[in-house]
Amino acid sequence: GAVVSQHPSRVICKSGTSVKIECRSLDFQATTMFWYRQFPKQSLMLMATSNEGSKATYEQGVEKDKFLINHASLTLSTLTVTSAHPEDSSFYICSAALGPTNTEAFFGQGTRLTVV
Amino acid sequence: SQKIEQNSEALNIQEGKTATLTCNYTNYSPAYLQWYRQDPGRGPVFLLLIRENEKEKRKERLKVTFDTTLKQSLFHITASQPADSATYLCALDPSGAGSYQLTFGKGTKLSVIP
Numbered sequence: 001g002a003v004v005s006q007h008p009s010r011v012i013c014k015s016g017t018s019v020k021i022e023c024r025s026l027d028f029q030a031t032t033m034f035w036y037r038q039f040p041k042q043s044l045m046l047m048a049t050s051n052e053g054s055k056a057t058y059e060q061g062v063e064k065d066k067f068l069i070n071h072a073s074l075t076l077s078t079l080t081v082t083s084a085h086p087e088d089s090s091f092y093i094c095s096a097a098l099g100p101t102n103t104e105a106f107f108g109q110g111t112r113l114t115v116v
Numbered sequence: 117s118q119k120i121e122q123n124s125e126a127l128n129i130q131e132g133k134t135a136t137l138t139c140n141y142t143n144y145s146p147a148y149l150q151w152y153r154q155d156p157g158r159g160p161v162f163l164l165l166i167r168e169n170e171k172e173k174r175k176e177r178l179k180v181t182f183d184t185t186l187k188q189s190l191f192h193i194t195a196s197q198p199a200d201s202a203t204y205l206c207a208l209d210p211s212g213a214g215s216y217q218l219t220f221g222k223g224t225k226l227s228v229i230p
Binding site: 004006032034041042043044045046049091093095097104105106107108109110112 | 120157158160161165205207216217218219220
């Protein structure tokens with residue numbers, strides 16, 4: 001199956017700093033990628049849809065200026081958490097799909113962000 | 117309001133038995149429903165997708181049913197093994213258009229006891 005890779009898998013940062021998370025589709029091109037966030041014992045919550053070559057679309061309640069998304073190529077989307085605070089500590093996961101005729105979404109392994 | 121609920125937060129079963137997990141949804145009309153497996157500290161892994169016009173889908177020891185009248189999907193693992201222990205998530209596309217912008221349930225943590 002298709003592989004989606006996230007980097008880093010874990011990151012600890014100081015409050016007020018910014019953190020960039022990368023999501024790569026390793027063996028396929030993804031015009032659209034999705035970013036989710038998961039708090040402990042909670043469901044994955046869709047944050048935004050990342051579109052190659054255009055602006056991301058954000059779900060209601062997600063601050064676009066805080067969570068910057070760049071999808072500059074067909075195999076790479078990045079999520080930057082700006083001015084991170086402890087409440088941003090969470091598990092961030094990206095996904096991508098092969099296309100409209102494929103039924104499966106592929107998820108990265110996730111990034112555990114801890115803001116201290 | 118729209119909800120997707122997985123009734124059991126945790127389920128313990130004996131090895132070899134069939135595990136049955138439930139997913140109910142309210143105020144959605146999904147074109148399909150998906151089931152994923154998530155291990156601790158990892159991203160979800162796709163297991164099965166069932167479309168609204170399908171009653172049942174099978175893959176090896178896995179079986180999914182979909183009842184659009186009851187607004188419910190059941191996920192079965194037959195001949196369960198300790199390696200099946202994980203959290204199982206159901207997910208749907210709220211738009212009903214078959215996109216990949218998924219809404220997930222909280223999951224059911226399955227523990228298969230040897």
